Amino acid sequence: MIWLASFPRSGNTFFRNVLFEVYGIESSTYHQEVNYPLDPDYARYPVIKTHLLPHQLIPADPAIKKVYIVREGRDALVSIAHHRKDIVQPGTDYELNLLEAILAMDGSFFGGWSENVRVWVEAADIVIRFEDLIADPIREVEKLRAFMDLPPPDRSRLPTFQDLKFGTPHYGAGIHQGDEAQSASLAKKNFRRGETGSWKDEMSPQMESLFWDLHGEQMVRMGYPLSPVGEAWASRKQSGVIDPYRILIEGNKTTDLHMDGIRRYTEELIGGLRAFQHCLPEKWRIDVLVHGKIFPLDQYYGKIVERREAEKRQLGLFAIKKGFLEQSLLAFKAVIQRTLPESWYNALSPIYRNLPFRRILSWIRGGTIKEQYRKVWKEAGMNHQLMHVPLPQHAFLVEPFKLPFIVTAHDLTHHFFPDYHEQENIALAEKGMGFIREKASAVIAVSECTRQDLIHEYDLPIERVHTIYEAANGDRFRPGLPTDEWETVRLRYGIPSGPYLISLSTLEPRKNLKNVIRAFLSLVDDARYQDLYLVICGRRGWKLEDLVDHSSSGFDRILFTGHVLDDDLPQLYRHALALCYVAFYEGFGLPPLEAMRCGTPVLYGNNSAMPEVIADGGLPADPSNVPQIAEQMVRLYTDHKLRAELSKRALERSWYFSWLKTAFQTLNLYEDVIISGKSKSQESDK
Secondary structure, eight states, X not given: OEEEXXXXXXXXXXXXHXXXXXXXXXXXXXXXXXXXXXXXXXXGSSEEEEOSOGGGOSSOOXXXXXXXXXXXXXXXXXXXXXXXXXXXXXXXXXXXXXXXXXXXXGGTTTTOHHHHHHHHHHHOSEEEEHHHHHHOHHHHXXXXXXXXXXXXXXXXXXXXXXXXXTSOOSSSSOTTTSOHHHHHHHHHHHTSOOOTTGGGGTSOHHHHHHHHHHHHHHHHHTTOOOOHHHHHHHHHHHHOOOOOEEEEEEOGGXXXXXXXXXXXXXXXXXXXXXXXXXXXXXXXXXXXXXXXXXXXXXXXXXXXXXXXXHHHTTOOOSOOOOOHHHHHHHHHHHHHHHHSOHHHHHHHHHHHHHSTHHHHHHHHHHHHHHHHHHHHHHTTTTSOSEEEESOGGGHHHHTTOOSOEEEEEOOOHHHHOGGXXXXXXXXXXXXXXXXXXXXXXXXXXXXXXXXXXXXXXXXOOGGGEEEOOOOOOTTTSOSOOOGGGHHHHHHHHTOOSSOEEEEESOBSGGGTHHHHHHHHHTTTTSGGGTTOEEEEEOOBOSOOTTSOOTTSTTGGGEEEEESOOGGGHHHHHHTSSOEEEOOSOOSSOHHHHHXXXXXXXXXXXXXXXXXXHHTXXXXXXXXXXXXXXXXXXXXXXXXXXXXHHHHHHHHHHHTTOOHHHHHHHHHHHHHHHHHHHHHHHHHHHO
16 A cells, blocks of 8 residues: 555645546545545555644555655645635635644634644655656656556546536545536535646735745745745844844733733734734744733733633622722722612712712822833833734823833724713823824724824824734634523523524614614514513613613513623523624624624624625614514524524634734734834934
């Protein structure tokens, strides 16, 4: 027997078809995939295809001859990204597939292109280039005669790549597993292009730059030519100068006691950036600034993980330390909130807001912050080239730094809906927008809608505002959740065993819970919906005095869970009929995307960024139209076929968004701003 190995999408299946058609030699495969059948007698075949590394093969006899097919790395990775999108996981995002294939984190993708090629070229008895195989198949297959008896070739039966693509080849069409139509369809996807240099119109310059950073050395060893991007990489390598990009991220939001969209954005971005820094430590050095202290990215990510684990146990890890007076004022407020009846507290809250307590707290915090940051302000610009501020309201923390700034803007709700905010919040948000106008070298908008809002409402130059989407964590939010955990989560929050709609948000007017509740209550007296519940998850916000009348008929069918542990959210999403998120305005809308990642459709407000993000993964409604909201609730409850289709579309739509893509695009923007700053500095020096 002979091992016929290659990195995926490198011509292995084409080689097997030539062997079969021209020489009459059958072959089998060896893999360790649980989702695909393995021939029980694969070892009896004269040739066995594999993508695994040599040490993973069974039988492990080193005397078995090995043939390795190598393909130019960019072509192979572009092809594997399409293969995943079209066959392995239909509907997934090509760009994300390509990014993951280039990175090959934790040894995925059969070790990654470079490692797969390196190990196999050392172990193989014969190495065949894909490019040579396509040019002259019989010449390359004839090389097996060195250790295998081959019959004379029947050249009349030699298939072309197009023959295989538009026919039903023996290998690569699944002819033993499906009907003729399915086989023809699979062949078209498997034999997609088969061209040399097909990457040129399918790999962005940013992706190619990342490819050369990670796979350039192996490309050079294999003698593949350098492109202009590759030449730039080679020039940097030859210079011997290691000068990483040095980034500082303001990370105070990660210490909030409650998880909200901005905290999740900051934490997930840090996690995504960490993945790239691990792969390219010589290119990126990223630190996080929290309460006047600077932490290396890896170290601070460990603190984030620790905090999340502590929150599972409902403990408070590394909470912000406050002075005695501030602690006393906050403790006094907490005691009042716990002691007074809710109706009394709601009535007294406006009075509290108008008293000087908040101004006193702001004054104390301002003094504390100045003391915390005094030292790092003095060192501003010495160790970093760029600062990223994930929230404009935090710009005042870092304004004295002598660095280029990138600021992420999440929405303009304070501008469009000032009645839904307190004056203190509006003033701080406007101060952040002023910082963006005056000092930000670039602005990240989390949706195209937010980008357009920033440009139009604040007259920002188009070239300074960049759309980089947020995402949902696919490891946490996914459809295939452990069923044995659901009962524990259900009992923890008192979730009914029957069908329910879920709403997740801070309890505040902008989220439009009032109309969602009114729509739901309009249904509960109808016997057709007698087992339907509304579950509202989220911590108390502001201006809730008129949110709901507790004496309303059917109010007992509404459950307020309060704050929900982060790890419990996927289960709550997954078992809901739909997420109700009929907000008046959203700059992006993380909860809808997280629900969609669990396969849960969304009833959403037909405005702002929500149609852009959710697309056909849910049903839209006018937030002001209570009957329309109720009508869409009924459709989601009664139409099982529609709900199943929406669930499928929601999951597929969610695949387009990825924190890894977010981090990659953010890093590219960091690089552009730093290089642009260097160019301007050089011009001014002339």
